[in-house]
Amino acid sequence: MGDNANFLYEIINRHIAEGKYTPEQIHTRFPPEPNGYLHIGNAKAIYINWSIARRYGGKFNLRYDDTNPTKESDEFVRAIEEDLRWLEAEPDGGIFFGSDYFDACYEFAKKLIKDGKAYVCDLSGEELREYRGDYNTEGRPSPYRDRSVEENLDLFERMKNGEFPDGSKTLRAKIDVNSPNILMRDPALFRIRHASHHRQGNKWCIYPLYDYAHPIQDALEGITHSCCSDEFIVHRPLYDWVCENIGFDPRPYQYEFGRMDVTYTVMSKRYLRRLVEEGRVDGWDDPRLPTICALRRRGYTPSAIFEFIRRAGIDRNRATIDINLLEYCIREELGATAERRIAVIEPLKVVITNYPENKTEYFELPNNPTNPDAGVRSVPFTRELWIEKSDFAEVPPPKFFRLKPGGEVRLMGAYIIRCNDVIKNEKGEIVELRCEADLATGCGMPKDGRKIKGTIHWVSVKHAVTANVIYYDHLFTIPNINEVDPSEYDAYLNPDSMKKYTGCMLEPSLSEDRGGVRYQFVRNGYFIKDTKNENTYNRIVSLKDSYKPQA
RNA sequence: UGGGAUAUAGUGUAAGGGGUAACACACCAGACUUUGACUCUGAUAUUACAGGUUCGAAUCCUGUUAUCCCAGCCA
Numbered sequence: 110m111g112d113n114a115n116f117l118y119e120i121i122n123r124h125i126a127e128g129k130y131t132p133e134q135i136h137t138r139f140p141p142e143p144n145g146y147l148h149i150g151n152a153k154a155i156y157i158n159w160s161i162a163r164r165y166g167g168k169f170n171l172r173y174d175d176t177n178p179t180k181e182s183d184e185f186v187r188a189i190e191e192d193l194r195w196l197e198a199e200p201d202g203g204i205f206f207g208s209d210y211f212d213a214c215y216e217f218a219k220k221l222i223k224d225g226k227a228y229v230c231d232l233s234g235e236e237l238r239e240y241r242g243d244y245n246t247e248g249r250p251s252p253y254r255d256r257s258v259e260e261n262l263d264l265f266e267r268m269k270n271g272e273f274p275d276g277s278k279t280l281r282a283k284i285d286v287n288s289p290n291i292l293m294r295d296p297a298l299f300r301i302r303h304a305s306h307h308r309q310g311n312k313w314c315i316y317p318l319y320d321y322a323h324p325i326q327d328a329l330e331g332i333t334h335s336c337c338s339d340e341f342i343v344h345r346p347l348y349d350w351v352c353e354n355i356g357f358d359p360r361p362y363q364y365e366f367g368r369m370d371v372t373y374t375v376m377s378k379r380y381l382r383r384l385v386e387e388g389r390v391d392g393w394d395d396p397r398l399p400t401i402c403a404l405r406r407r408g409y410t411p412s413a414i415f416e417f418i419r420r421a422g423i424d425r426n427r428a429t430i431d432i433n434l435l436e437y438c439i440r441e442e443l444g445a446t447a448e449r450r451i452a453v454i455e456p457l458k459v460v461i462t463n464y465p466e467n468k469t470e471y472f473e474l475p476n477n478p479t480n481p482d483a484g485v486r487s488v489p490f491t492r493e494l495w496i497e498k499s500d501f502a503e504v505p506p507p508k509f510f511r512l513k514p515g516g517e518v519r520l521m522g523a524y525i526i527r528c529n530d531v532i533k534n535e536k537g538e539i540v541e542l543r544c545e546a547d548l549a550t551g552c553g554m555p556k557d558g559r560k561i562k563g564t565i566h567w568v569s570v571k572h573a574v575t576a577n578v579i580y581y582d583h584l585f586t587i588p589n590i591n592e593v594d595p596s597e598y599d600a601y602l603n604p605d606s607m608k609k610y611t612g613c614m615l616e617p618s619l620s621e622d623r624g625g626v627r628y629q630f631v632r633n634g635y636f637i638k639d640t641k642n643e644n645t646y647n648r649i650v651s652l653k654d655s656y657k658p659q660a
Numbered sequence: 661u662g663g664g665a666u667a668u669a670g671u672g673u674a675a676g677g678g679g680u681a682a683c684a685c686a687c688c689a690g691a692c693u694u695u696g697a698c699u700c701u702g703a704u705a706u707u708a709c710a711g712g713u714u715c716g717a718a719u720c721c722u723g724u725u726a727u728c729c730c731a732g733c734c735a
Contacts, residue, residue: 115673142735177734234733243731244662279733289663291731300733319735343664343730367666367728420684422673424666427728431671434685444698451695479698510696519694554694564694588671591728631695656696 115423117161117336117364125165135167136202136333139193140174140323143185143307146393147192147401149414149435150376153369156418157336159198168202170330175208176322178306186307188393192401196411207326208308214317214325215269217355218280218298222261226354227298228254229264230281237279240286241294248286248294268301271314275301282321284350292343293350296320320344324351327361335361338368339425369421370429373583373603374399375590380598389602396647397584397606407581408627408637408649413439429589436650443627443635443649448476448483451521451566452630452646453614454578456495458541458570461526463548464492469571474522486618490523493570495614497632500565501542503531506658510563512542519564521631525550566631573614577645578636580608613646 124130137158141151162169171193175181193200221227230253232240242248256264268278280299288294298321303314317325327335335348342365352360370376381398384390393400396407404414417438421430451474470490477483496512505513512518517527530543549556585601587593593601619628627637627649634651 119676140735144735174735180734230733232733237733238731241731246662246731276733281733291663294731297733302733316733318733323735339665340729341735365665372671420673421671422684424673426666428672431685434672437685440697449695478695508696521694523694525694561694563696566695629695629697632697652695652697654696 116425117157117334117366117423118164120364121161121165121334130333132165133167134333135162135165136170136331137162137167137336138170138172138202138327138330138332139198139200140172140207140326140337141189142174142177142181143189144177144180144182145185145378145382146188148376148378148381149371149399149401149404149417150369152196152401152414153366153418153421153423154336154338155193155196155198156415157366157423160415161334161336162202167333169198169200170202170205170332171200172205172207172326172330174319174323174326175206175307176317176319178302178304178309178316181307183307188402192405195405196401196414202330205326205330206308207322208306210322210326210329211309211313211317213329214299214322215315217325218265218317218321219262221282221298221354222265222280223258224354225258226283227280228256228261228283229268230254230279230295230297231277232279234276237297241291242287243291248288248291250286251281251295254283254286254295265299268299268315269313271303273301275303277301280315282347282350282354284347290343290346292320292347296347320347321351324348324357324361324363325355328352328355328357332361333359335363337363337365339365339427340368341365365425366423367426367428369418370427370589370591371399371435372429372432372588373585373590374432375584375598377595380595391641394641396579396581399584406640407647408635409435409439410442410627413442416442429591432583439635439650440653443629445479446477447627447629447635449474449478449631450619450628451488451568451616452576452578452619452633452636453495453497453566453568453573454610454630454633455498456612456614457498457501457539459494459496459526459567460541460543461492461494461524461546462529462543463545466492468492469569472522488522488616488618489569489572490520491569491571494520494567495570495573496520496542496565496567501528501539503539508656509658510656511565512544512563517547517559517561519561520546520567521564523567524548525555525561568614568616570614572617574617574620575644576613576615576619577642578610578613578630578633578648579639579642579645580610580634580648580651582606582608 139155139158159169230251240249279297281295284293299315302316345363348363394402394406417435471487473485501512519525524546526544526546528544532541534540586603587601630636635649636646639645639647
């Protein structure tokens with residue numbers, strides 16, 4: 110109940126109840142291909158596998174599924190491990206590489222050949238496609254299907270020895286050339302690729318395919334529950350075939366959960382890569398992206414990300430989760446933990462006409478009103494202040510509680526002021542407000558008991574430190590990008606997904622650099638200092654604001 | 661078109677082997693408030709559709725529809 114029960118837990122609970130496994134034997138894995146950066150969709154797979162291991166006291170492996178040398182690189186290997194560790198999903202079962210099992214894959218293949226369950230096929234890619242048929246065309250057996258064991262063994266070894274060019278031969282499983290599941294129509298197990306592997310170098314020129322390698326990797330690592338996303342469900346019969354025909358005992362089993370999408374963003378690695386490569390975003394960690402490194406740079410926390418996935422729930426159907434839930438999770442956490450600071454994003458000068466020219470007084474403001482233990486800080490107050498432009502309205506809209514001509518407002522933690530004059534420049538723009546403070550109030554309530562509805566934030570002109578602030582918004586203008594053909598994604602990119610403010614005025618306590626600390630800039634949202642741009646804060650998420658201008 | 665999977669409020673997840681549809685987020689309406697934050701209260705569903713069994717069905721039966729996945733020597 111507190112912890113989301115899901116169908117996978119039910120399955121495993123049953124296995125344990127039946128005595129199939131002890132809880133400590135439960136062993137899971139996260140098997141990314143190192144061909145890109147992890148994103149929040151992958152975080153679901155991580156969370157599921159990792160949390161299962163944790164829940165039962167079993168082990169969790171990280172395994173790079175690097176069986177295709179042409180797509181993988183060490184850059185991604187490093188990035189994935191960094192992200193996984195940052196997420197605090199510790200791979201306590203170990204870190205492995207699919208490529209470390211190439212020898213095993215090779216030996217098991219020879220066994221399958223000897224058992225008459227695999228053969229070397231000379232069909233070209235095109236011919237193979239033709240023989241295999243499609244949804245409504247029957248498959249035909251390859252003319253090479255009935256080669257003798259000796260011939261197959263010989264040919265396979267020569268494939269390995271590099272005697273044949275790429276694409277000239279494959280090792281195929283002998284299953285069923287006319288299975289309704291096209292994947293089972295004698296799938297390829299090994300292909301020839303004269304390519305250098307990021308870890309194996311030039312040791313191999315034949316590489317196993319996913320469907321063959323994956324169950325072997327799982328079995329050799331002692332994985333009990335191989336949980337993957339639902340697009341692999343049609344692969345399960347082949348997974349089972351490999352396990353059974355190699356004869357693993359005990360053997361792993363595959364379970365599928367529904368993939369997750371998030372509104373207003375993309376999970377397609379292909380498209381993310383394009384955005385990065387075309388320079389449309391500032392790298393894989395551009396704070397607008399759904400990658401883990403972007404969320405990290407943006408200021409999201411691992412706990413908020415996992416909480417999001419936990420709350421979203423785990424089921425067999427494909428879900429499009431509202432990004433509001435992610436934002437809620439980080440707000441909830443930061444609301445309780447982030448220290449409050451005053452920051453004026455778009456400054457407007459206010460002069461307190463009845464306040465002495467050279468006086469500075471300090472008000473104590475709580476670091477976090479929801480948590481007294483967070484303590485207080487002193488904030489200097491002087492005659493000249495910056496307030497937020499949007500906190501003043503010369504012609505106030507209905508239900509506007511902030512500053513207006515002749516109106517009163519509370520300066521947070523300090524005096525109540527009344528706006529007496531609005532100073533404009535030649536162009537008619539408001540450049541300064543002249544206000545009078547009710548000095549008697551200090552930081553208490555007005556003596557006469559009058560109610561002041563609005564509270565605004567402020568910072569002393571003399572003490573303010575300046576910085577840049579960047580607001581981020583959704584990547585796309587529509588909630589569900591899956592409704593659109595991938596070739597049209599560009600048309601839905603949000604042109605206002607990033608808004609930079611320069612010359613923002615921050616309270617002086619922010620001059621001390623505490624990198625990585627998340628703050629609530631009062632009434633402006635939660636912020637973290639950017640790791641790439643000097644003196645710049647990223648807005649993690651906005652504060653909820655129930656005031657909606659315009660009536 | 662062959663095979664497979666899924667259908668519960670705007671979104672997502674719950675309702676151990678039939679008994680008044682629950683929770684979270686979003687949204688709306690109020691209360692509170694020295695952050696219009698937080699907190700609190702209230703409102704929102706003929707359980708894809710159509711039949712059937714039953715005193716009673718989201719749960720059982722039959723049929724229909726919609727969406728997603730699969731025709732890489734990618735993972």
